[in-house]
Amino acid sequence: MKTVAGVYRLSLGAAEKTTPVKLFGPEGAQAPLAEGGPPPFGAGSITSRVTKRGFVIELPMKNDEDFYGFGLQFHSFNHAGRRRFMKVNSDPAADTGESHAPVPFYVSTAGYGLLVDTFRYVTFYLGTSGAKGSSKDCVEPEKEHREFSEQSLYALKRAKNERRILIEIPHCHGADIYFFEGPSMLDAVCRYNLFSGGGCLPPLWALGNWYRVYGGANQEQVVKLAKQFRKDDMPVDVIGLEPGWHTHSYSCTYLWNKALFSEPEELLRELKSRGYHLNLWEHVFVHPSSALYEKLESCSGDYEVWGGLVPDLADTKVRDLFGGYHRENFVDKGVSGFKLDECDNSDFNPSNWSFPELSAFPSGLDGEQMHSALGPLYQRTIEKTFRDRGIRTFGGVRSSWAVAAGSPFVLYSDLYDHRQFIRALVNSGFSGLLWTPEVRSCADSEDFIRRLQSVVFSPQSLLNCWRIPNPPWFQTDIEKNLAGEQMPESDCITAIAKKYLELRMALIPYLYSSFWRYRLEGLPPVRSLALDYQYDDRARSVDDHYMFGDSLMVAPVFRGEKSRNVFLPLGEWYDFWTHERFAGGQVLAYETPLERIPVFVKSGSILPLAEPVQFVDENGIFNLIVFCFGGGEKHFTLYEDDGISLAHEKGRYNTFLLVQDKAGKVNAARTGTEPPRYDIKEWKLIDGESNAPKPTFGGVVNWKAET
């Protein structure tokens, strides 16, 4: 059955009552989907059956087919030939498919995407197993004498038999699967995101820098730090409070701890007057002394977590209760968002870290389903509290699942491998997820800068300093930071950090436009080269650089590296820092002094960069320098609205089209009647082969760190 253009549903067996699409619909019916190519195989080639263990679906697969997606994956990139187990797990230490945010959705190089609409711990076998007998007529007869080598022992005999995709969903008798047409993987991803309601649009301020303060900080210390940032011109938009603000945090009371925060309203006023937004840490497990406890007791799961209730958020009434409390006590008082922690289960932590799979919830969900549903339900509950007041929010979350592209929350993790964090960033864009490789613990100041350089090129520029009272540019060692001991290289590191925080501010108009495209077209703001350059085999294996918006390709550097190889896809590219031009289709050996992360601009791009400000002022104007890279006609659309409300959903926004025509002439045209947010100060045409450093904003290019 065809549901909307380019999206098909196939109902197999008896589907369960509660599924992601049924809960979070509306099946994309309202989404403006475009027509695409036909699905790669007909429904007739798909089989399904009920087994003792649950429900099995089999689909055809080509021998050379590659697969991407499955949510926030840290350990691998192309999943062909692998088994993927979609189980929410806060410690995805091995490459099993488990994750904070596994998503039963993949895209295939055969030109389609597939979603299994379930909250169950579904397993995908992507060409791992042939059916009995299917290899019999395909393998060469073995020689009588064989040399022994370990290699030959395990060498995979690529069977010429038909390979299949096997999908097993436990404890059910059927499921709906959704096909998303291509023809390219990018088309399928965009359709999936539009089907999910379109990507989220963060408030403009949320694209600035985030700083989560020390868990034990009190009101005076928070205000002192906030004043210090402004004094030192370190741009920060959002201050985040960690567990200490609750009277009890594990489980949560959602009550201000007056020992640390004697006058929360005063804190909000102080922060607001300096241009900050406040974000509060919490999780969903409700402490007995919380005002919510009694109301939620009868509508929670039958097991506790940290002595608290697990509210049954699958019930609308429960969402309204939980959300209503937040609206009244925090949103209406000026809190701008929340960090939704600990909703991602845990198998390896001792003690009562989450509820068991055998739990039962009044809505009829069991613990397994609730583990998958909790993250997305929590996000929707909190988002609605802001929506009901006509404003946008943006926050952090530790778990997600399918059909979540519209939720304004960014995933983060306690795992801390920088390389894995970047792979997760590259992978997140396949499945409608946002991810931040947050800066937290750092091995040393080099590690800090390398992590900072990549986080400013991510959906959320987040410094999570919850374990240190002083900023990481003052001291990266936790013990020394706690002791107030400044590191010797602090001045130099502070200067580099400042330039990168400013760079983030310079990128806001460009990034905001990328989010608009996410919302309107489903195009992920951060995405793998495999999506933009699917037909180039080399791009399909790159898991450590990515597209950031339409024009920038970012190749993060890891601690200890003095240079790195950068793959430039076909076309022409300009070094972001020097404006040197390079032919695409090559691997470039790139020197990476500490102050430099390799970033390349696609030729044919218009890149607006703003003069950095300290924070996004509600009514402020961004002064732009507009760079035109390469020859030929090109354009870029900026979006202007109030940046905070939902008025844009009613069409209240301007488009501001930047154009360079074939002859090189530039022009900007605004449509709409909203107050302008952008003022073009200068156009710069970049179309040469110069090696000379050209400061693009504030001078990072010329700046040399004394390391």
Ligand code: GAL
């Ligand atoms: C973790 C979270 C950290 C921090 C900490 C506080 O679960 O990932 O960022 O918030 O809790 O207890």
